[in-house]
Amino acid sequence: MKIIVCIKQVPDTKGGVKFKPDGTLDRGAMLSIMNPDDKAGLEAALTLKDKYGAEVTVLSMGLPKAEDVLREALAMGADKAILVTDRVLGGADTWATSTTIAGAIRNLDYDLIITGRQAIDGDTAQVGPQISEHLNIPVISYAQKIEIDGDYVIVERQFDDRYHVLKAKMPCLVTALSELNKPRYMTPGGIFDAYDAEITQWGRADLKDVDDSNLGLSGSPTKIAKASDKVRKGAGEKVVLDTEESVKYIMQKLTEKHII
Amino acid sequence: MDLNDYKGVFIFAQQVDNKIDNIAYELIGKGKELAAALGTDVTAVLAGYNVKGLADSLAEYGADRVIVVDDPALEVYMTEPYTHAIASVIKKFKPEIMLVGATAIGRDLGPRVSARVATGLTADCTFLEIGTFHEKENQLLMTRPAFGGNTIATIACPDNRPQMATVRPGVMQKLDPTPGAKAEVVEYNPGFTPDHKYVEILKVVKEVAATADIMDAKILVSGGRGMGSPENFGMLEELAEALGGMVSCSRAVVDAGWKPKAMQVGQTGKTVRPKLYIACGISGAIQHLAGMEESDVIIAINKDETAPIFDVADYGIVGDVKKIVPKLTEAIKNSKA
Numbered sequence: 001m002k003i004i005v006c007i008k009q010v011p012d013t014k015g016g017v018k019f020k021p022d023g024t025l026d027r028g029a030m031l032s033i034m035n036p037d038d039k040a041g042l043e044a045a046l047t048l049k050d051k052y053g054a055e056v057t058v059l060s061m062g063l064p065k066a067e068d069v070l071r072e073a074l075a076m077g078a079d080k081a082i083l084v085t086d087r088v089l090g091g092a093d094t095w096a097t098s099t100t101i102a103g104a105i106r107n108l109d110y111d112l113i114i115t116g117r118q119a120i121d122g123d124t125a126q127v128g129p130q131i132s133e134h135l136n137i138p139v140i141s142y143a144q145k146i147e148i149d150g151d152y153v154i155v156e157r158q159f160d161d162r163y164h165v166l167k168a169k170m171p172c173l174v175t176a177l178s179e180l181n182k183p184r185y186m187t188p189g190g191i192f193d194a195y196d197a198e199i200t201q202w203g204r205a206d207l208k209d210v211d212d213s214n215l216g217l218s219g220s221p222t223k224i225a226k227a228s229d230k231v232r233k234g235a236g237e238k239v240v241l242d243t244e245e246s247v248k249y250i251m252q253k254l255t256e257k258h259i260i
Numbered sequence: 261m262d263l264n265d266y267k268g269v270f271i272f273a274q275q276v277d278n279k280i281d282n283i284a285y286e287l288i289g290k291g292k293e294l295a296a297a298l299g300t301d302v303t304a305v306l307a308g309y310n311v312k313g314l315a316d317s318l319a320e321y322g323a324d325r326v327i328v329v330d331d332p333a334l335e336v337y338m339t340e341p342y343t344h345a346i347a348s349v350i351k352k353f354k355p356e357i358m359l360v361g362a363t364a365i366g367r368d369l370g371p372r373v374s375a376r377v378a379t380g381l382t383a384d385c386t387f388l389e390i391g392t393f394h395e396k397e398n399q400l401l402m403t404r405p406a407f408g409g410n411t412i413a414t415i416a417c418p419d420n421r422p423q424m425a426t427v428r429p430g431v432m433q434k435l436d437p438t439p440g441a442k443a444e445v446v447e448y449n450p451g452f453t454p455d456h457k458y459v460e461i462l463k464v465v466k467e468v469a470a471t472a473d474i475m476d477a478k479i480l481v482s483g484g485r486g487m488g489s490p491e492n493f494g495m496l497e498e499l500a501e502a503l504g505g506m507v508s509c510s511r512a513v514v515d516a517g518w519k520p521k522a523m524q525v526g527q528t529g530k531t532v533r534p535k536l537y538i539a540c541g542i543s544g545a546i547q548h549l550a551g552m553e554e555s556d557v558i559i560a561i562n563k564d565e566t567a568p569i570f571d572v573a574d575y576g577i578v579g580d581v582k583k584i585v586p587k588l589t590e591a592i593k594n595s596k597a
Contacts, residue, residue, distance in 0.1 A: 126370075129371035138339070139339055162466040199462060221420040225414040243579065250577065254592075
């Protein structure tokens, strides 16, 4: 079985997040990480590999430094890594991104494609389903469990108050939730090997069956009219009181605001 | 693509178990405003099986026209038949705007439909208006938070139609219903032939009994990991009851298995804007803040005085939530006695 996992390098919003005095985000203070939903997708692929045997290829589209997350994936146990990087692909919206990734995937054999549900920088959850549409294969979103049964993949798809158990014939694309599992750590041997491993680099010329008019900033149907860091509502009062005084304080505020 | 061929504001009227979801009414409410600015009307697209009877309620909330796609293939939400239904409606009726709720269903359906009809899609919009983009008039300007709510971007889709957006539930206002209002009902069935993209459904498992939705609550008492244990949520239930509110929670609580996903506030949970939000033992990751910072009044109780929740709280109390909450409940009960 051949599995492709799509991963994205994103700025970490946990821990390293710092605000500037004006209330906006201090991006300089953030580290780059493998997107958490994608990492869960990779773990799911590696679990299937352990159980059934599979070749796992990780694919990322991004700047040359996205190589870091591909090496991390190799150190976790992925077999091959491909980086799609080219200046003409920059500034892509989800349509142009999914067109690019589909164009790369058309060069590969696969039974299963796994993507994260969404990336923590854009939060759109669009690229996975759009890739599947471009490749004309079925999609199952929000997987909380993935199993294989012969030529079929069986997935628990989470919705708000219920989940569906679905069965799709492969090839199929599945989007993974970070709740799916707890990703394994890189192994020391894996880190050593990944350091030297070859990462395949593809550019525009390597994409199959895609038109220039659907790529990069100019090929993106959606355009940014304006973007700004959100100025958060400022902090209000903060008090340190004993329990009795704290209760009195809250009661006074609830009364002032006509809540009680 | 001749953009002038595309007219009207369409909304996807999501239904589950043949009950219209609130998001449909919210989208009609916003759609009416956009349609008024464009001098056009609002069409609700209702897909399902035996759903025609639901058209009247869409009319009462303001839909001028309802397109009903009724077919056994649409009984339970499945990506491919629903994509086929909505993409076919778009190809036949050519709307200039197509709004879909940013629900679990809408966020699965929207991208697939947009890719099939080859247009852009803006996710999780919190503000929509008609305006000018690069000297092109009457464009849909779609505003959305990104980066866990830390940046705001306004997006346009000037050269493709329809202009598609998913819209966050609980943000747009629905109109007051007009009892007895009628809409033009158009039945349309593009035909459903299962192919390799159809996925078989083996089982539907409902995890929690249908309960009231935290998005409708006027007062929310919300608990985080700082509550220490699932048992300690009992004191939050009592406080919520005394205030006439409901209990919600942070993602950490859901991840720990203490509470179901339906109670989660935040970027990957629900967006809430109650009159009062009391954050109990919630540190306030930015993804959480994105889901609740529009609340009218925010009170935070946390023993860590550096917790980010205090950055958005109107009133922050540094202290032991497990000691304060029971006494607060008692004080509220006494004040009402």
